Amino acid sequence: MNIYFQKSFQRGFGTFPLKGDDLRNAIDAAVDAGYRAFDTAQMYGNEAETGAALAACGVARQNLCITTKVHPDNYTPEKFLPSVEASLKALQIDRVDVLLLHWPPVGGDVGPSLRLLQSAKEKGLADAIGVSNYTAKMMREARAILDVLPVTNQIEFHPLLNQQKLLAAATETGIPLSSYASVARGEVFKHSLFAEIGKGYDKSAAQVVLRWILQKGVPLNTMSTKSENIRANFEIMDFTLSSIDMDRIDTLTSTGYRIVKTGLLPWVPEWD
Ligand SMILES: NC(=O)c1ccc[n+]([C@@H]2O[C@H](COP(=O)([O-])OP(=O)(O)OC[C@H]3O[C@@H](n4cnc5c(N)ncnc54)[C@H](OP(=O)(O)O)[C@@H]3O)[C@@H](O)[C@H]2O)c1
Numbered sequence: 001m002n003i004y005f006q007k008s009f010q011r012g013f014g015t016f017p018l019k020g021d022d023l024r025n026a027i028d029a030a031v032d033a034g035y036r037a038f039d040t041a042q043m044y045g046n047e048a049e050t051g052a053a054l055a056a057c058g059v060a061r062q063n064l065c066i067t068t069k070v071h072p073d074n075y076t077p078e079k080f081l082p083s084v085e086a087s088l089k090a091l092q093i094d095r096v097d098v099l100l101l102h103w104p105p106v107g108g109d110v111g112p113s114l115r116l117l118q119s120a121k122e123k124g125l126a127d128a129i130g131v132s133n134y135t136a137k138m139m140r141e142a143r144a145i146l147d148v149l150p151v152t153n154q155i156e157f158h159p160l161l162n163q164q165k166l167l168a169a170a171t172e173t174g175i176p177l178s179s180y181a182s183v184a185r186g187e188v189f190k191h192s193l194f195a196e197i198g199k200g201y202d203k204s205a206a207q208v209v210l211r212w213i214l215q216k217g218v219p220l221n222t223m224s225t226k227s228e229n230i231r232a233n234f235e236i237m238d239f240t241l242s243s244i245d246m247d248r249i250d251t252l253t254s255t256g257y258r259i260v261k262t263g264l265l266p267w268v269p270e271w272d
Contacts, residue, residue, distance in 0.1 A: 002151050003097060003128055004037070004178055004219040009065040011210075011234055012037035014180060014223035016044045022225055027053040029227040033234045039154075039180075039221045041069035041102055042087055051091035066091060069102035069132060072267050075113040084120050098151055099126035103133050103267030110138050114145050121148065130154065133260070136169035136272050143173040150175045157218055158184040159209055159249050160191070160257035165272040167216065178219045181259050183209055191252060201239045204232055211236045212249045 003009055013030040015023060015038065023046055027038070036059065040050045047068060054064060068091065074083035088094060099120055105113050114131075121129050131142055132154040139153055153170070157163055157179035170177050183206055188194060194205035201208070210233055213220055222233040241249075262268050 002176060003065055004152055004176065006065075007237075008034075008063070009037040010214065010219045011035060011236070012039050012065070012067070012178070012219065012221040013230070014039045014221040015046055015050050016041065016223065018223070018225070019046050019049060023049050024053045026223075026225055026230065027057065029230045030234075031057045031059060033227075033231045035230075035234060036063055037065040037067070039067045040091075041100075042071040042074065042083060043069065043102055047087050047090035051093065055092045061093065065097045066093060067098040067100060068096050069100040070113075070117070072101075072103045072105055072113075075101070075105050075116065077116065080113075080116040081120060081123065081125070084125050088125060095124060096126050098128045098130055100130045100132045100152070100154060103265070104131075104135070104138055104269050106266055108138070108269060110134075110141050111145055114142055118146055118148065130175075133267070133269065135269050136165050138269070139166070139169045139173045139175050143175060152176055152178040152219070154178045154180055154221065156181045156258060156260050157213060157216075158182055158188060158257075159194075159212055159252045160184050160187060160255040162253040162256065164253075167218075170217075176217065176219070178221060179213050180221050182213055182220050182222050184257060185259060187257055187259075191255075193248060193252065197241070197245050197248065200245075201241075203236075203239060207232055207236050207239075208241065208245075208249075211239065211241050212246060215241055215246060 013035040128151040130150040130152040194208045198208045
């Protein structure tokens, strides 16, 4: 089974942009709340602190799912594997559960970095591999190039953005999506619909948003610095949104609110 669809790993805790005490406290609160999947990246500069917090958290390594992501600057034959080895050392583990390419390469030729990613798995540095911020076309290319199926394409996914093309590509390629910016960094709370729907289920606006994402078949990454939000974001398995409420939320995807716009970083592709 795809690792992100295991029940305990469907709700991942993201670590960007946390560092120091904020990171340690957030990871402790997340572990207490029940999170077992954690997401970091070379780019976040917090792998060592994340590794230290997880090593001390009291949960056995085999019960955790740790994801990290390779920085696009390391997509060269000289740098790729050494950078992954450095990530593992920082994380205090000998293999990572999921290794992602953080962004498509500048120029969009995905083949070379995908082959390097696969070599990391072949060397036993990663149990599973995947991508992030890929377009539908790149997902099809990844499917064709790789011998193993990527376990995810981690993308911006929330109810204020229509990602239907990527959902269709996920079905077509067998590469499932997973979310980041799941509450659109707070933008969702400007829309009263979520709180209104939540009243019917005794759930908060955030819980409704996250449940909508899960019911789209998309495992989650969420991040919060507040233990009450961390806990609330995890407590979303005890209700199911009706198809009527799912449809009402779907109408908001026409808002077209996107946080990571083309041009924001050199690697951001032309989105679908
Ligand atoms: N692959 C990529 O390129 C990529 C890009 C961005 C992020 N990510 C990953 O995805 C993770 C999450 O994404 P994100 O942090 O960008 O966006 P996000 O989860 O949409 O937004 C986080 C913000 O939402 C607030 N929030 C969270 N839960 C809340 C709740 N229940 N009620 C009210 N406010 C709430 C938090 O504030 P409080 O602290 O006040 O609760 C925090 O400021 C990151 O940590 C990172 O691991 C990946």
